[in-house]
Amino acid sequence: MRLSMVLEALDGCIKKMRNEVDPDLSGIQMDSRKVKPGDLFVAITGFQIDGHQFIEEALRKGASAVIGEIELDLAVPYVQVKDSRLALGRAASVFYNHPSRKHTVIGITGTNGKTTVAYIVKHILEHAGKSCSLLGTVSYMINDEVYKPSNTTPDALQIQELIAKSNDEFVVLEVSSHALKQYRIEGLEMDYGLFTNLSHDHLDYHPTIEDYFEAKTLMYNYMKPNGAGIVSRLSEWGDKLTHLLAVKEVPVYSIGYDEGNDLKIQDITLNGQTKFDIKLGETVYAVTFPSPGLHNVYNAAMAFLTAVKIGINPEVIIAALKSFPGVPGRFEMISHPEGATFIVDYAHTEDAIEYCLQAAKEHKAAKIKHIFGFRGDRDKSKREPMVKASAMLSDEFILTFDDLNGVPPEEMLNELKKLNDKFGSNKGLIIPDRTLAIQLAWENAKNGEWILITGKGPEKYKSDYELPASSDKETLFYLQKMNSKEKVIG
Incomplete structure (x- = not known):
């Protein structure tokens, strides 16, 4: 596809065009590492990395044209646009024939x-x-x-x-x-x-x-x-x-x-x-x-x-x-040998937590326990409402770590302590290691109880924990397996 055909879709977005050559494009890339000869490279200004820094690399790899937001003079056609992200979507739609x-x-x-x-x-x-x-x-x-x-x-x-x-x-x-x-x-x-x-x-x-x-x-x-x-x-x-x-x-x-x-x-x-x-x-x-x-x-x-x-x-x-089979990591139910029900869910907002805990009440749970934490470097304003909702609707809750995303463990632990002091009363407990928090709930689960583990759903852990598992579901399966081994040995 010719560059000129792609540019027709960028009407109103183009600020300046340098070098009027009309190359035949073999592909479009926004990652310079993936550029092949004949590709159009679109430089995106990201939140951590500026794609304009990699234009030279894209040219070395054979890019035949470049789109970006800053003013440049290149050996290949360069299209300066108001917003590279907007231009990328329009260009990709045209390239792949809508x-x-x-x-x-x-x-x-x-x-x-x-x-x-x-x-x-x-x-x-x-x-x-x-x-x-x-x-x-x-x-x-x-x-x-x-x-x-x-x-x-x-x-x-x-x-x-x-x-x-x-x-x-x-x-x-x-x-x-x-x-x-x-x-x-x-x-x-x-x-x-x-x-x-x-x-x-x-x-x-x-x-x-x-x-x-x-x-x-x-x-x-x-x-x-x-x-x-x-x-x-x-x-x-x-x-x-x-x-x-x-x-x-x-x-x-x-x-x-x-x-x-x-x-x-x-x-x-x-x-x-x-x-x-x-x-x-x-x-x-x-x-x-x-x-x-x-x-x-x-x-x-x-x-x-x-x-x-x-x-x-x-x-x-x-x-x-x-006949709906459910969704991985969305209210997934796992049975405990003592007759308790464990739930793995992605709920990470006040409303979603309320939905989950209310569902346990609607199904006549004998006791409701809740295990959850917070993403580091994410919306802090929703943390207090989440703990408040859990304190109101669960019988016990354990605050634990979620993805820290670079936040020091001591800082997150301090945050958990403050929230537990405010809402925990006699209900709240803090166990930073997520797998050990789940293990404690597993080892103390009784018939008719519902234990909800929320926040991650099917996602893999980003932190290392004590038990050899990489997700909430894997942790439960590990504990299930260990419980079966203990019964065989016993």
């Missing part, structure tokens, strides 16, 4: 529930005989192949490349606020934009909750001409978004408890099983969903309405929901 136009694309944003809704939608589509790719927090799944994710939402270049590689009819994509602010979905065109909810999170990146919300609304700038929003109106933010989309003349379908919604949730039963009714028009459908908790009622309802709008028969959707 791949999102060849699929039905479903974008999902919100604080909580993105991953679960994505997996439910994929499950329903496949149950209905459709093929579906998924790009999200847990994994990227394309053409039945699984790739390890780099971020919740891939970078703009990777998104276009993965979607171009997909032969699947549908593509489901989790869209984070960081991705929206950083133009990672620039050049993407969506058929459906789902909004799950909004709560206190990422306020280390966004200055206010209002800014966080506004970032989420940016997703709706990428709708296809006939695209539509599917919005949960179970919070004020959903109502606010519905009005905003009406002004933008984007069609909106909503879920909620009121008759004014396209899908009305009613008659919820959470006593050991998750059952609820869905009212669509004048028809009521009874739904049984294997994942526990009120939050999963909301997740299933979002997926239900999306599938209906796609054109899938409600009875097929109901059958699919009944």
Whole structure:
């Protein structure tokens, strides 16, 4: 593809063009280490590394053109743009021939529930005989192949490349606020934009909750001409978004408890099983969903309405929901030999913790214990509300380490002590080693208790701990195995 064809997509973004040669591009790269002869190199100003420092390396490796933000005079065509991230997304979309136009694309944003809704939608589509790719927090799944994710939402270049590689009819994509602010979905065109909810999170990146919300609304700038929003109106933010989309003349379908919604949730039963009714028009459908908790009622309802709008028969959707296998690291249940239930979940906000602990109460847990910690160098303002929520809803909690991300252990330990002093009363305990915290809960678990381990879900540990395990789930499996060995020896 000629450079001139790529530049047509950068209309309004180009500040200056040096060297009018029109080379034939063999590829696009934003990492100088990956540059091959004939590639277009896009220099991105990152948060830690400035890609402009690697332009010379890209040229040595054979880059035939460069895009960047600073003024330069190079031997190859150089395009100075206002924002390299925006330019990258548009250029990649053109280079890969606008791949999102060849699929039905479903974008999902919100604080909580993105991953679960994505997996439910994929499950329903496949149950209905459709093929579906998924790009999200847990994994990227394309053409039945699984790739390890780099971020919740891939970078703009990777998104276009993965979607171009997909032969699947549908593509489901989790869209984070960081991705929206950083133009990672620039050049993407969506058929459906789902909004799950909004709560206190990422306020280390966004200055206010209002800014966080506004970032989420940016997703709706990428709708296809006939695209539509599917919005949960179970919070004020959903109502606010519905009005905003009406002004933008984007069609909106909503879920909620009121008759004014396209899908009305009613008659919820959470006593050991998750059952609820869905009212669509004048028809009521009874739904049984294997994942526990009120939050999963909301997740299933979002997926239900999306599938209906796609054109899938409600009875097929109901059958699919009944057989949903769950999501790795999202309320994963592991049985203890004494009859206790251990839960591994990614919950890392006040709302998500409340959902998890409330689900345990709804299932009549004899006692609720909670193990969690905080990411170092991340949003500190949500820590106190998280501990407060745990202190209110659990019978006991253990504060432990999560990823420290360069924060000294002594500093994090001091933070945990302050929070425990404020909210712990007789409930709180501090065990810095995450595996030992889980081990203590395992060794003292009793019949009917629910022990929730939150914050990491399926993620690997970044720190070294005493037990030979690399994740919360692996720690539980290790303890399970050791318990079996002890029984054999005994």
